[in-house]
Amino acid sequence: MAMQLKKLSEQVIVITGASSGIGLATARKAARQRARLVLVARNENALKQISDDINMQGAEAIYVAADVANEADMQRVASMAIERFGGFDTWMNVAGVGIFGKNEEVSMGDMRRLFDINFWGVVNGSLVAVKHLKTRGGALINMGSETSDRAVPLQGIYSASKHAVKGFTDSLRVELEEEGAPVSVTLIKPASIDTMLVTHAKNYLEVEPKLPPPIYAPEIAADALLYAAEHSVRDMYVGSRARLMGAGAHYIPRLLDKGMQRFMYKLMKSDKQADHRDNNNLYTHKTDLLERGGVGGTARETSVYTSAATHPRTTGAVMLGSGLALMALWQMKKRRQHTSGTSGAFDASSYGKTRW
Structure with missing residues (x-):
């Protein structure tokens, strides 16, 4: 079966992590293009409100309260999509959590829980998705990070999980291509995005963390995800810094080491006293329904680099x-x-x- 990705208006899209941040921004953008949606997160009340809003606007959405770390939950999501819509065309693994702190100070239990969500959540969703997509074609889109290419201090276990996501996604892509499966597999690699990641993260620092600039709006990441739903593309970077970090990790790793030793610690620490460490969503959901967290400075509303990647014809015409x-x-x-x-x-x- 030849791979052919549908227009968004003809697609059923599963989005994990849909209750806030990039997942929520993507759901709203997809709804405006009349995609039918299956929204997934742990916070059922938030999902219900989002689904109601989308349905009132004339689009169509259902929700499934689920934990991506639970394989049975992901199988239930697929079953709900098949029962309601007859199947799905794109599955987006967007859910993720963060931890800020030195590797030696973060508890082993917290490390394992982050991996359960960030890595095993992607594995669970991917394997459930491709089982269905292999029979009808479609797109699997996994959320990596610029830290998939280059780890950063104070986010060690988060960086490790995104490295693992890249390794799993790359190997799965090759296996599917070798057997001729009609499934497009894309890894999205954002730079710093103004989402609820910092607010939801478990924090071991003495001050509140923040993300290093430049920081980009979540809608830019949503544009990349929706582009990958319609176009078969291997990797997509969100923000030029993500691309530069990847190149730097390959060509000048030791120079990046020195730069991070000198600058990264200051860039990731605010001047605000740390909130209570238990105020996070590592084990349970907290505040949702927000796309942006407003932590780390004013977000850039556009990215020339990502716009060029998601509008290649327009960019080519302008360059010509x-x-x-x-x-x-x-x-x-x-x-x-x-x-x-x-x-x-x-x-x-x-x-x-x-x-x-």
């Missing part, structure tokens, strides 16, 4: 137009020089002597 315009200016300049040179032999000769 710019190239033609520059060529026309260059030719005009040459013609003027030629005209100036032939209009008066004396002046041209004098100019030449003066120049050289």
Whole structure:
């Protein structure tokens, strides 16, 4: 079966982590394009409100309260999608949690719980999704991070989980391609995004954490996810810094080490006293229904790099137009020089002597 991804308006899309942040921004954008949605998160009350809002706007959404770390829950999500819509065309593994603190200070239990959500949640969702997608075609989209390519201090276990997501996603893609399965597999790698990640994270620092700038709006990440739902693409970076971090990790790893030692600690620490450590959503849901957390500075509403990736035809046309315009200016300049040179032999000769 040849791989063919549908237009968003013809798709049924499963989104985990849909109660806040990137997942919520993606759900709202997809609804505006009339995709039918299956929204997944732990917070049932938040999911109900989001689904009600989407349905009132003329789109169609159902919700399933589930924990991505539970394989049976993910199987139940797929069953609900099949029961209501006859199946699904795209599955997005967006759910994730964070921990801030030095590796030696974070408890082993918290590390394991983060991996249960960030890594095993992706594995559970992916394996359930591809079992269905192999029979009808579609897209699997996993949420990685710039830390999938380059780990950062004070987010060690988070970085490790995103490294693991990359390894699993890359290997799964090759296996599906080798057997000719009609499934597009994409890894999304955002830079710092203004979501609820910091607010929801478990914090071991003495102050409240923040994300290093530049920080991008969650809608930019949503654009990347929805582009991957319609176009078969291997990797997508959100924000130019994510791409630069990946390149730097490959070409100048030790220089990045030194830079992080000097700057990253300051960039990830605020001047606010740390809240109570138990105020997090590592084990249970907390505040939801918000796309942005407002932690770390004003978010950039656009990314030239990501816009170029999600609008390649427009970008190509602009680059071609710019190239033609520059060529026309260059030719005009040459013609003027030629005209100036032939209009008066004396002046041209004098100019030449003066120049050289």
